[in-house]
Amino acid sequence: MNFRIGHGYDIHRTIAGRPLVLGGVQFDAPFGLDGHSDADALTHAICDALLGAAGLPDIGHFFPNTDPQWKNADSQVLLQRVVAALHERGWSPVNVDATLIAEKPKIAPRLAEMKAALARSTGLPVDAVGLKATTNEGSDDIGRGLAIAAHAVALIRKA
Numbered sequence: 368m369n370f371r372i373g374h375g376y377d378i379h380r381t382i383a384g385r386p387l388v389l390g391g392v393q394f395d396a397p398f399g400l401d402g403h404s405d406a407d408a409l410t411h412a413i414c415d416a417l418l419g420a421a422g423l424p425d426i427g428h429f430f431p432n433t434d435p436q437w438k439n440a441d442s443q444v445l446l447q448r449v450v451a452a453l454h455e456r457g458w459s460p461v462n463v464d465a466t467l468i469a470e471k472p473k474i475a476p477r478l479a480e481m482k483a484a485l486a487r488s489t490g491l492p493v494d495a496v497g498l499k500a501t502t503n504e505g506s507d508d509i510g511r512g513l514a515i516a517a518h519a520v521a522l523i524r525k526a
């Protein structure tokens with residue numbers, strides 16, 4: 368069995384007038400995230416961790432932000448396509464683990480829903496999807512609520 372690990376990071380600025388989607392779950396918040404797709408920074412970080420593990424280019428390569436097809440795209444669809452790209456090359460996800468950095472909203476009450484959505488999109492069991500949230504303790508743009516970021520790692524295997 369061949370194993371690889373990968374890392375992903377993403378950050379998006381907060382903006383009024385867009386729905387806030389994180390880990391495939393929509394939050395009741397007075398702001399969303401700016402971006403070409405639904406701007407789900409958490410899901411994008413997981414996509415990049417999986418792609419990185421397989422030695423593939425990042426999501427911007429697969430889903431260019433100049434392509435109208437991905438305008439307001441559901442990032443769960445992007446994640447499903449990333450997993451399909453891995454499968455085409457003989458790779459399967461083993462587990463993913465991610466940390467969301469956001470001053471607001473409080474993520475903990477929705478964590479189970481987010482893990483379930485990410486498990487569906489990756490085809491992983493829920494206990495193979497790690498997810499935590501932390502604030503940035505008021506520091507930098509994230510701490511001022513001007514942006515939300517996420518880090519992710521992923522393990523993949525090839526039989």
Ligand SMILES: Nc1ccn([C@@H]2O[C@H](COP(=O)(O)O)[C@@H](O)[C@H]2O)c(=O)n1
Nearest residue numbers: 469470471472473474475500501502503
């Ligand atoms: N957006 C967030 C941020 C944090 N949490 C939860 O609160 C705990 C304390 O956060 P600190 O930044 O002070 O470490 C953290 O462990 C998370 O459980 C959250 O739910 N949503």
Ligand SMILES: C[C@@]1(CO)OP(=O)(O)OP(=O)(O)OC[C@H]1O
Nearest residue numbers: 402403404426427430431432437
């Ligand atoms: C997801 C894509 C889709 O066009 O656009 P954005 O929502 O702007 O997100 P980003 O994290 O900048 O990644 C680039 C693109 O792949």
